[in-house]
Amino acid sequence: MPSEPEIALGRVTPALRHESLFSERAANIKQSAVRDVFDLSLDPSLVSLAGGNPYLQSLPLDKLGAMASELIIEHGMTALQYGGGQGTPELRAQICEVMAEEGILDADPANIVVTTGSQSAQDVACKVFCDPGDTILCEDPTYVGALNTFEAYQARVEPIPTDEHGMIPAELAKRIAELRAAGATIKLLYTIPNFNNPSGITLCAERRPQIMEICREANILVLEDNPYGMLRYTGDPILPLRADYPDDVIYMGSFSKILAPGLRIGWALVPEHLQRRFYLASEAVTLCPPTFNQMLISEYLKHHDWRGQIASYRDLYAGRCAGMLDSLAEFMPESVSWTRPEGGFFVWVTLPEGIDTYPLLAKAIDAGVVFIPGAAFSPADTPSNKLRLAFSAISADKIHEGVRRLAPVLREAIEAR
């Protein structure tokens, strides 16, 4: 609180007056490094390997446009009106069909909550389960947006070591024991098991039940975030964690990567015994998800070959991923390594130890290319010798050019070490 003399002098700015009003959690709410770079990536002179935007050009825009128009003209009274807080029954039933494609065969529409993108599902999960100081486990590295959401709830986020097969079960068990011994209250494990953002790594089939049994034994609920699951373009599909553990997993899906992120429609499939609280918490945030957007997606799923559309995305992203891997092989210095994703949008590049990729970003921008430094994907924001390259949004030619521009920046850093 400002002192009396300050007030007398008229020196109290609104910012000073209101400083004491912020919640404790407000200090934890930070700018996402990805967002900073997102703005940059709009500069057309730069090749952006930063943003993980999906490729939308192949969508049936004429058809979608006609559906939107008909929805408003024929069903505007419903589409433009308030709807139920849980989402429309039709879309929830269709979401069950979408999840069946991934091997979740027992989902009940009653246990689905439609959300404003799956980001909002993460927010609601925190609201329902995390008190300040509670611990959430995640992969190291993990999705920067989830980190921002978790930190806004003053959760402690503890990264678990991963290798090329995903989170390491022994490391998970060890870390849980250590954290518990130190008095931590571990509530959730957040995982992107398929084609992780940012690493592109997939949790192998063998480890999935191991991870689940460790969490179940430790009474930790699993948040399975699977936006990229249907975008596998090589290797055998692996069942989601949710498939065999319906009581222990909140499964989060999204139409952002298989249809359109601009509609902001995601969902959570919640264990029946947790459904009510999850749904009410979601309602307390947004009242209801946008009716029109839900109905448009329902029309699309009903009247378009969405499976064929996803198959065409798979082919497209497979080509871009191959282009990325070939370009990396062509241009990268010998001491640089990278992941070989079987799906999704991202490759994770590792430089020799001791190099921090964050200061390299400015040099890369000078060279005409943008990436996301690895530090963004860890809770501590500690210096990292990794970086994320996205291949989803631009053509193989542009990817080639971007990697060509990036290589000398990395080479110089390695030589200067």
Place this chain on the structure above:
Amino acid sequence: MPSEPEIALGRVTPALRHESLFSERAANIKQSAVRDVFDLSLDPSLVSLAGGNPYLQSLPLDKLGAMASELIIEHGMTALQYGGGQGTPELRAQICEVMAEEGILDADPANIVVTTGSQSAQDVACKVFCDPGDTILCEDPTYVGALNTFEAYQARVEPIPTDEHGMIPAELAKRIAELRAAGATIKLLYTIPNFNNPSGITLCAERRPQIMEICREANILVLEDNPYGMLRYTGDPILPLRADYPDDVIYMGSFSKILAPGLRIGWALVPEHLQRRFYLASEAVTLCPPTFNQMLISEYLKHHDWRGQIASYRDLYAGRCAGMLDSLAEFMPESVSWTRPEGGFFVWVTLPEGIDTYPLLAKAIDAGVVFIPGAAFSPADTPSNKLRLAFSAISADKIHEGVRRLAPVLREAIEAR
């Protein structure tokens, strides 16, 4: 935690196992009484005076349909893609024009954050300012959705007495002093100054600076929720609180009542010194508001006479309000009184003291009419002799029939007292 013998007996249900995982706040997240009634009001044999849905029939649906179609076909790559977390620059500039109609002339698009309905703006405000146990002041009665949101943050909600001119400044000052003396940390005052939901009452011009000065003196930030402000159909317009107190008010607006709630687009105009934290907190919840919905509203504002559309809404609701007031005068027992709103969607009906309107709801439903009991609009859910009647969604004929059905239910309760 379940005991070892329980585990040995295999008696541990998932619900039991996970009970310890809920956050403290989860227990505060309740079913909205309005929502229960909302489901009921879909029964076509009932006359619903419950739901405050806006009337959408007069919208230019053909035009909106054509705009939606063109947006997707011509600008789908932008409209269906991720956008900025703060909302599109175009819509934020247009929102300034909308607010100028209400007398806010100095709004800067940079200080606007577009949200998933204004409900989400309330959620973000709590996130940024309220720690568990902090106090939020509000009108008695107030919007049930805001109560649900505030309680999800474990805020203490303290209703301030109102009369026919809105919140009573002397009561506000007195309550602040009492609460402070009892050790409360008061962060926010939440108010719907125009045509309050549920009471229909408007805070008179004379009291507005008084309320603001009391809050400023006490260092309490004001959340001004003004979804109905442009729907004034009688009396002189009154400047929003925000107009003269730009540093001390977070102003919340919405397209739900002036265009379409199914698009879920609202906004907050945030004092410059609070903008960054508010925006980042909003981004942590939803990443970005739906791009397509924002662009559709921009097209509508650009190419349609939206002021004329609002004027026609005003005429329509004025007629329905008159129908409601006439019907009440015709049918209500003498000991019943009600408010005479100058705008908005609601009339607030007061029965003699000692009558609880909640048990009357079941009888009203038997008689073929639905209302919302007054208890829903107070934080304590204490028995109330009030009830809310909405006149926004149905014709004057139906309103007349609904009030005709309601009257004997109330009469019987009064006689049985």
